[in-house]
Amino acid sequence: MSTNTPVNPNKALWEKGDFTRIANTMRESGEALVGALGITSGLQVLDLGCGDGTTAVPEAQLGADVLGVDIAANLVAAGKARAESLGLANLRFQEGDASDLNELDDDSFDLVVSIFGAMFAPKPFDVAKEVVRVTRPGGRIVMGNWIPNDPTLVAQILRISAAYSPPPPERFVSPMTWGVEQTVVERFAAAGIPAEQVSFERDTYTFISPDTPSELLADFRSYYGPTMNAYAAAAADGREGDLHGELEQLFNEQNTAPGGTGTSIPATFLRVTVAA
Numbered sequence: 534m535s536t537n538t539p540v541n542p543n544k545a546l547w548e549k550g551d552f553t554r555i556a557n558t559m560r561e562s563g564e565a566l567v568g569a570l571g572i573t574s575g576l577q578v579l580d581l582g583c584g585d586g587t588t589a590v591p592e593a594q595l596g597a598d599v600l601g602v603d604i605a606a607n608l609v610a611a612g613k614a615r616a617e618s619l620g621l622a623n624l625r626f627q628e629g630d631a632s633d634l635n636e637l638d639d640d641s642f643d644l645v646v647s648i649f650g651a652m653f654a655p656k657p658f659d660v661a662k663e664v665v666r667v668t669r670p671g672g673r674i675v676m677g678n679w680i681p682n683d684p685t686l687v688a689q690i691l692r693i694s695a696a697y698s699p700p701p702p703e704r705f706v707s708p709m710t711w712g713v714e715q716t717v718v719e720r721f722a723a724a725g726i727p728a729e730q731v732s733f734e735r736d737t738y739t740f741i742s743p744d745t746p747s748e749l750l751a752d753f754r755s756y757y758g759p760t761m762n763a764y765a766a767a768a769a770d771g772r773e774g775d776l777h778g779e780l781e782q783l784f785n786e787q788n789t790a791p792g793g794t795g796t797s798i799p800a801t802f803l804r805v806t807v808a809a
């Protein structure tokens with residue numbers, strides 16, 4: 534067996550930590566979002582960049598036939614374990630890359646959902662082409678994407694982290710560009726979807742935890758790949774304390790839960806709906 538298999542940095546980033554620790558704080562918003570999608574029994578759903586199934590589980594609980602695809606082997610395993618423990622025979626998980634879904638047939642899903650998932654794949658034009666290809670004509674694509682420069686939690690974590698990290702490689706396309714409406718329209722147009730079939734809404738995800746904001750930040754620091762990398766880069770520059778101070782302030786300022794009752798932090802995202 535070759536020992537020279539090239540590392541896929543996108544896969545390594547998400548396998549580095551344990552996103553389930555963060556996903557545990559996102560279950561309520563995931564369920565609410567899925568509840569508004571009009572899912573009916575037997576609907577064929579692809580949940581792309583599914584993680585451990587925050588949205589895939591409620592989709593299956595509503596009776597859809599769900600395939601969760603994610604690049605991270607550890608999250609696919611976590612999703613399978615959740616489906617099994619919940620007795621959801623209509624929920625399957627497999628590894629895959631949103632920018633190359635070669636293992637999936639054309640026109641095979643009624644609904645493709647990707648909540649903060651496919652936005653993290655490289656080659657965004659390929660992502661748009663692939664999700665359109667696997668969606669049946671008349672079907673729907675729903676994406677949730679963080680918005681660049683938004684004042685709420687996730688955009689700010691990524692903005693602060695970038696200031697402590699080395700510049701990205703040349704030709705790197707920021708995942709946050711999926712939060713820019715005109716850019717999203719261009720990507721789907723290149724995949725054959727006219728602009729009038731793409732619509733946008735601002736929506737909110739709330740991170741809810743019984744822990745304090747500082748304890749939630751500690752989870753991001755230990756388990757959320759992008760934040761782990763930012764801390765490592767800041768440490769290499771002797772600036773870990775500064776990064777930590779900025780993030781502490783951010784998490785505590787954004788918390789809306791009354792003092793001593795845990796954490797509730799709302800974060801704004803762009804909900805994209807595409808009529809295929």
Ligand SMILES: C[S@@+](CC[C@H](N)C(=O)[O-])C[C@H]1O[C@@H](n2cnc3c(N)ncnc32)[C@H](O)[C@@H]1O
Pocket residue numbers: 543547548552556559563581582583584585586587588602603604605608629630631632647648649650651653654655
């Ligand atoms: C922020 S998490 C969101 C997970 C899940 N959708 C949720 O709402 O909890 C981002 C997810 O996208 C996955 N991901 C990143 N790049 C991917 C790619 N190229 N193809 C498929 N999944 C990818 C990660 O492994 C991770 O599970």
